[in-house]
Amino acid sequence: MLTVGVIGCGYWGPNLIRNFVNLKNSRVTACADISQERLDHMKQLYPTIETTTNFKEIIDDPEIDAVVIATPVSSHHTIAHVAIEAGKHVFVEKPLADSVEKGTKLVEFAGGRKRILMVGHTFVYTAAVNKIKELIHSGDLGDIYYISSSRVNLGIFQDDINVVWDLAPHDISIMNYILNSRPEAISAIGHSYIRPEIEDVAFITLIYPNSVHANIQVSWLNPNKIRKTTVVGSKKMLVYDDVSSLEKIRIYDKGVTVQPHYDTFGEFQLSYRYGDISIPKLDDAEPLKIECQHFIDCIEKGELPRSSGVHGLEVLLALDAAGRSMKAQGQIVHIEYPDLTVTE
Numbered sequence: 001m002l003t004v005g006v007i008g009c010g011y012w013g014p015n016l017i018r019n020f021v022n023l024k025n026s027r028v029t030a031c032a033d034i035s036q037e038r039l040d041h042m043k044q045l046y047p048t049i050e051t052t053t054n055f056k057e058i059i060d061d062p063e064i065d066a067v068v069i070a071t072p073v074s075s076h077h078t079i080a081h082v083a084i085e086a087g088k089h090v091f092v093e094k095p096l097a098d099s100v101e102k103g104t105k106l107v108e109f110a111g112g113r114k115r116i117l118m119v120g121h122t123f124v125y126t127a128a129v130n131k132i133k134e135l136i137h138s139g140d141l142g143d144i145y146y147i148s149s150s151r152v153n154l155g156i157f158q159d160d161i162n163v164v165w166d167l168a169p170h171d172i173s174i175m176n177y178i179l180n181s182r183p184e185a186i187s188a189i190g191h192s193y194i195r196p197e198i199e200d201v202a203f204i205t206l207i208y209p210n211s212v213h214a215n216i217q218v219s220w221l222n223p224n225k226i227r228k229t230t231v232v233g234s235k236k237m238l239v240y241d242d243v244s245s246l247e248k249i250r251i252y253d254k255g256v257t258v259q260p261h262y263d264t265f266g267e268f269q270l271s272y273r274y275g276d277i278s279i280p281k282l283d284d285a286e287p288l289k290i291e292c293q294h295f296i297d298c299i300e301k302g303e304l305p306r307s308s309g310v311h312g313l314e315v316l317l318a319l320d321a322a323g324r325s326m327k328a329q330g331q332i333v334h335i336e337y338p339d340l341t342v343t344e
């Protein structure tokens with residue numbers, strides 16, 4: 001039984017507390033928040049959990065094995081660093097930190113101290129994303145041409161980060177995971193319509209190896225809530241709609257082939273295939289439960305998490321490149337990946 005302390009009990013923290021409380025091999029003994037109101041609410045839900053406004057009490061508690069951080073992004077690095085220093089394993093919500101520099105330091109620090117560092121990239125624990133990864137790597141979709149994704153809604157406007165840092169971590173984490181790859185270069189255009197300097201709409205193009213292109217649209221300024229990803233392959237195409245409860249993935253047996261024999265351009269012909277549409281049945285387990293269980297299992301077995309510190313850092317490198325490209329009106333920014341495999 002591992003003992004967990006949770007720091008940050010705002011919107012997302014209580015979901016993490018609920019899951020760690022309900023797992024067979026973990027228990028939550030303490031939670032921290034600077035808001036007494038949030039702590040009173042937590043006490044009402046879980047009377048046996050100790051509460052504190054000083055997160056250091058959790059870090060200093062020798063009974064606590066692992067610390068879960070669900071505070072605003074700007075505080076992730078400071079809290080995670082002192083937790084690792086105190087010998088705790090750390091689960092930090094996405095994104096890992098608010099800069100590549102701080103993210104790199106955390107990955108190196110956790111690696112050096114042999115502590116598990118996991119980032120809350122929840123989507124890599126969903127049945128839908130894992131099904132897409134399976135379909136890509138079994139060759140069912142053929143060669144992947146491109147991926148396009150929309151994650152838009154009206155709000156919620158954040159104060160400390162722009163829309164790219166708020167919403168695109170999900171898409172970048174999903175794309176890196178399903179492709180088992182990482183972008184070599186990025187170009188992005190962002191707009192700040194409502195508040196100066198904080199982009200609320202952005203269009204990001206990611207260039208992966210083997211000519212795979214991806215596009216992500218993120219926005220806090222859209223009348224509809226859309227979470228849709230289209231993967232187009234040479235054999236089949238699929239649409240993943242995360243808002244749909246029953247038909248999250250639709251696989252289209254559609255494609256275009258060039259007729260093999262032609263002598264002149266006039267004879268050049270394309271044939272279109274309009275085949276069946278299939279909807280795979282997906283496991284409906286709560287992804288956050290799988291994610292929390294995975295964190296505990298990785299601590300117990302000393303294994304590298306699926307959403308490891310390095311995975312989180314690769315997402316930060318892409319976010320940083322998107323930011324630099326936006327400042328340069330969409331110029332292509334190449335990404336250099338540090339070699340951190342030895343530190344994990």
Ligand SMILES: NC(=O)c1ccc[n+]([C@@H]2O[C@H](COP(=O)([O-])OP(=O)(O)OC[C@H]3O[C@@H](n4cnc5c(N)ncnc54)[C@H](O)[C@@H]3O)[C@@H](O)[C@H]2O)c1
Pocket residue numbers: 007008009010011012013032033034035038053055069070071072073075093094095120121122
């Ligand atoms: N994985 C997901 O799908 C998902 C979804 C939502 C949010 N998140 C992430 O969770 C994190 C928190 O987001 P949120 O929406 O819950 O934010 P929030 O503002 O609702 O909650 C953050 C809480 O942290 C507390 N806090 C701030 N500084 C603190 C400190 N030094 N010590 C203790 N408590 C402190 C605040 O009082 C607040 O209650 C962010 O990193 C966000 O990206 C992840």
